Amino acid sequence: MSLYRMIYTSRPFGFDSGTLNGILVHAQQENARVGITGALICREDIYLQLLEGPEGEVKKTVERIKRDDRHLEVVVHVEKAVSERMFGKWAMLHDPAATWIWSRAEVTDDAVERATAAEVEGFFDKLCDAHNAPDIT
């Protein structure tokens, strides 16, 4: 089975804890059913989401997500076949207010428009490393 990864950014519309919770609960249930894993970095000014899994399921899910009116300006930055998962333990890991992504000022200053695929994927590399770091004993 070929594994596929997609990463997009978008601008939240109507961001609050109830909305976010609804998105996450649905995402985790549905992703578990179709073999998708990934991570959603959420801040009131931006979403960054990585989805990985069977190619057809990832593409179908991203098409549905693009039509969702709880966010705007969906831009796909990374779309490629991969040999292994980054977030295999998580149907959808939730990361609030990550400090390793762009600052709010950078987002306002069009950082998303200037972003390279490597830069966006790098945010998820850091998140992945943070979650796979050994526990402090």
Ligand SMILES: Cc1cc2nc3c(=O)[nH]c(=O)nc-3n(C[C@H](O)[C@H](O)[C@H](O)COP(=O)(O)O)c2cc1C
């Ligand atoms: C930021 C964001 C992330 C989402 N992530 C997922 C996801 O990982 N998996 C998923 O099935 N739906 C996700 N959704 C929800 C879908 O957009 C959609 O609402 C849901 O799949 C139901 O689609 P339907 O009403 O066309 O059946 C997300 C929505 C938003 C706004």
